[in-house]
Amino acid sequence: MTAHSSIVGGSTAKRVIACPGSVALCAKMPPQVPSEYAQEGTLLHSAIQMVVESGESSIDVGLEMGLTDSQIEKLRFCAEALDLIDPLYMVGWRPEQRVEFDGALQGVFGTVDMLGVLGETGYVLDWKFGDGVAVEAIENEQLLFYAAAARASGHLQGTTRLRLIIVQPPYVREWATDWARVDQFETDLLIAVKLSQSAEPPMALGPHCRWCTAKPVCPMMTGAADRALRASLEGLDAAAIGEHLQQADLLEDWIKSVRELGQQMLENTVAVPGWKLVQKQARRKWVDEARALEVLGEEFVERSLMTPAQVEKLLKKRKETLPDDLVVAVSSGVTLATEDDPRPAVVQIGRQLTAALSKIV
Numbered sequence: 001m002t003a004h005s006s007i008v009g010g011s012t013a014k015r016v017i018a019c020p021g022s023v024a025l026c027a028k029m030p031p032q033v034p035s036e037y038a039q040e041g042t043l044l045h046s047a048i049q050m051v052v053e054s055g056e057s058s059i060d061v062g063l064e065m066g067l068t069d070s071q072i073e074k075l076r077f078c079a080e081a082l083d084l085i086d087p088l089y090m091v092g093w094r095p096e097q098r099v100e101f102d103g104a105l106q107g108v109f110g111t112v113d114m115l116g117v118l119g120e121t122g123y124v125l126d127w128k129f130g131d132g133v134a135v136e137a138i139e140n141e142q143l144l145f146y147a148a149a150a151r152a153s154g155h156l157q158g159t160t161r162l163r164l165i166i167v168q169p170p171y172v173r174e175w176a177t178d179w180a181r182v183d184q185f186e187t188d189l190l191i192a193v194k195l196s197q198s199a200e201p202p203m204a205l206g207p208h209c210r211w212c213t214a215k216p217v218c219p220m221m222t223g224a225a226d227r228a229l230r231a232s233l234e235g236l237d238a239a240a241i242g243e244h245l246q247q248a249d250l251l252e253d254w255i256k257s258v259r260e261l262g263q264q265m266l267e268n269t270v271a272v273p274g275w276k277l278v279q280k281q282a283r284r285k286w287v288d289e290a291r292a293l294e295v296l297g298e299e300f301v302e303r304s305l306m307t308p309a310q311v312e313k314l315l316k317k318r319k320e321t322l323p324d325d326l327v328v329a330v331s332s333g334v335t336l337a338t339e340d341d342p343r344p345a346v347v348q349i350g351r352q353l354t355a356a357l358s359k360i361v
Contacts (some may be wrong), residue, residue, distance in 0.1 A: 007193065284307075
């Protein structure tokens with residue numbers, strides 16, 4: 001079942017089990033551009049791996065890698081959390097351990113942040129560096145995925161108990177369970193993988209939708225949006241309103257994902273009927289702050305030079321004007337707009353040129 005290697009992993013196990021139909025939809029989506037939060041997570045995973053393997057202090061590693069103070073603090077917390085979990089340093093930890101299934105799920109694999117054994121207890125630990133969403137350890141599908149795959153890989157032989165741990169600064173969350181629960185999870189995963197390959201795999205809305213890349217094209221999402229648009233406030237009772245509110249977060253996420261996908265397609269020169277890219281509103285800034293200070297004087301300095309808009313407001317009271325050559329309007333980037341927007345469409349010259357050259361080559 002090698003083909004399954006790309007359809008489910010630790011981070012997607014919850015979604016695939018809850019919504020097997022999402023597998024085919026996600027496969028059609030363009031590659032996702034890593035967010036700044038994802039990039040930070042990758043950086044901090046590398047940093048904590050270095051701390052564990054080298055024995056260096058989190059501060060030294062953080063400074064060596066150029067981390068910010070807040071990132072070094074997260075690294076310090078994780079190192080200290082590991083000391084509390086394993087105070088006598090008796091767990092044989094294996095950082096960044098690749099694990100994979102066998103049998104009917106052969107080819108499905110993942111990488112565990114920390115894997116270890118102490119006596120009859122197996123340890124599965126996952127680092128989480130995001131600040132927004134608290135990740136619980138109890139009934140955590142990602143940890144169950146890693147435990148099942150680790151057992152199949154022969155890493156947790158002889159254990160009868162499991163400690164599944166999430167370290168997410170500033171918290172450590174843990175769940176003690178056994179292999180019977182892992183057996184049930186593995187059965188659920190196998191059923192979901194098989195369903196995902198059926199002609200009409202089942203789909204469902206739920207918390208698992210939050211990180212699904214297929215939200216913009218998901219029929220369950222678009223159907224929920226259509227129902228919300230058709231609903232009239234008249235005649236809705238409290239129960240109906242409550243049901244709509246339960247879908248509000250999902251719909252907001254869906255709308256955001258649709259906008260992001262539309263912009264991504266246009267930035268890659270894929271036409272989206274009825275839409276274009278335009279420059280965001282330009283904000284004026286000083287061409288040369290030192291020269292502006294020289295011309296205007298210290299009067300317009302608070303802790304730093306005021307913005308052009310602030311200076312212009314003060315000058316208007318004196319019936320004076322701001323010299324045009326001191327400021328320039330700079331857009332912060334592109335945004336999505338309808339075709340009838342008065343702003344001109346942005347020409348993606350760089351991407352168009354790259355695409356043209358690739359055809360020549």
